[in-house]
Amino acid sequence: MKQENAERADPFVRIKRRRALYLLALLVLLAGTVFICILIGEIGPIGAIPGGDHISIGDAVNILLGESHQYSNIIWNIRVPRIFLAGFVGAGLAAAGMAMQAVFRNSMADPFIIGVSSGAAVGAAAVSLFGIGGMFMLFTQPILAFVGALVTVFVVYRLGTIKGHVYVDTLLLSGVAVAAFLGAITSFMIYVQQQQFHQLAHWLLGSLQSASWTEVEIIALPIIAGGIVIYLYGRELNVLLLGEEAAHNLGGNPESLKKIMLAVAAIMTSVAVAFTGIIGFVGLMVPHMMRLIVGSDHRLLAPASILGGAIFLIWADAISRSFVSLPVGVITALFGGPFFLFLLRSRRLRGEGK
């Protein structure tokens, strides 16, 4: 009797153990990433600018352990919040991207297809064009970008929803159309505003340079909450991949699931984009990369994407601020373009929901 039970339980135990191992490995990788990237920066120890002031690895470790050093505020007020911001933004974009890929049942979906990026751009452009807030631009720009993004998502959602039923194909096309329209408006605003365009251009390129503890505090809650929600709906997302009819017949509730996922992804992405501008490819690539490693089961893919997204963006940002001076969005795209081509040619695309 006992032996029978053991044999029946065995495959599940094995699977659960394997999942735990993957997540543990990712956690260790994240910890390692954070530690190494704290050591990367203009004053070193890794990637130091020649001729400038330099701190050694020993100094850096001491600062982290709490010792005060003349440059401890650089580590604690500039580098560490930046790494946290990169981690949260990467995690949020990856989780949102994964949710979008599940909702649209489309591998090319990323967190911006519902209009977040174009709406945020209009909001940010409006701030510099109309001089909203003047010197409080530092507050009003993220707020208006956030509002612009959410309003746009709501409009796209309304366009793609008829009588409470979310039609994902219509939603997708509405997203594309609204993004094109808002893109034209943003271009017009850029053309008209002249002097202040430089502040906007900086935001459009996407950058983690503005990182501070305030931003980390603001962004932590939505990302963590959203990530938890997406994880909790992991099983439902699995079922959604089979198609909405099948999901319904199996006892799920695809309508409310789609709405929740859209809302959560929209909020996470809007908060991220409001502060950092538009960083592409993370939301698109990281879920795919994780899928290749851990499989398509969303209960594992969700935490894996979250951790993987954090690791990916922390590294991309560390590279962009030390070894090359390119915006982080360029780094992710440089890596993302070829990878995307690889994905297109890969066999796995043809077998959605392995």
Next chain:
Amino acid sequence: MVTERKQVMSPAVIVVIIVVAVAAAFGGGFAIGSITSASNQQHHPLTFVDDYNRTVSLEGYPQRIISVAPTPTEMLFAVGAGDLIVGIDMWSDYPAQTKNITKVGDFELNLEQIITLKPDLIVSGDLVPQTDLAILESNGIPYMIIADRNLNDVYRSIQLIGNVTDHATNASLLVKSMKERVGAVTNKTFAIGVSHPKVYLEYWPMFTFGPGSFGDDIIRLAGGANIGSIKDTEYPSVTDEFVVSQNPDIIVYTTGPSTTTNPTEIEARPGWNQTNAVSQSKIYSIDDNLVSRYGPRIIDGLEQLAAIIHPDLFT
């Protein structure tokens, strides 16, 4: 076997909770941020207002200045405060002493490097991302912004920089001499009977200065009529038809490190050979920095333009 999954919470409630949490986080985060940055209140003997109406407070006259835009750099050197500068951006290339000063970034500032240089004031133009400046301020480094739209703004900014760096007398002498030089030019160019030839001033292929820009202003002061002044924006692009139909008498293009324009190329543009300027070979060049950096050298640009437009009045 898939079992019926009990909903943890109604989906609408979850979304509402998240939205409320985000709003609270935004508000709380900003409140926390502003409290910590406001806790550094000390006695500030030197207080002034910059071009963005920001009140800046310093402990005293700054001794270690970092200038992150070319125009403030030129202003600082012009009032005699060049020796106080410990860091500049990579575009600050005038005067020659700038070669030996540490470069702290181009479009993005190297925040860590700037902090290690221990500046007590950062002087910026308005093209630098203000988020970078805000981070430096939250690390205890005050900044001021120079943003000029016309010549009176330039005089005011130069005087402000002079006051802030304890070179007020130098600054007012410089401003006085700048005004005198402008007066010397306009006495001749605004005199009765002096013609105002049509001028096309190009700062980039097919881009010119429109109304409200410095270029437009100095063309007028130099005794020319800017054909771009009828356009709508400050730095408009132009078409071949526009230039040809306006028929400028004089064409001036700016030169800089990445210039590819030359007189032959301009003459080859379709239809341009019908213009007065091309048919009389009145195509000239001017250093880009003299018409785009709104500092002391804008007067140099004015004088050079005046000599180009009215060679008979200015030897």
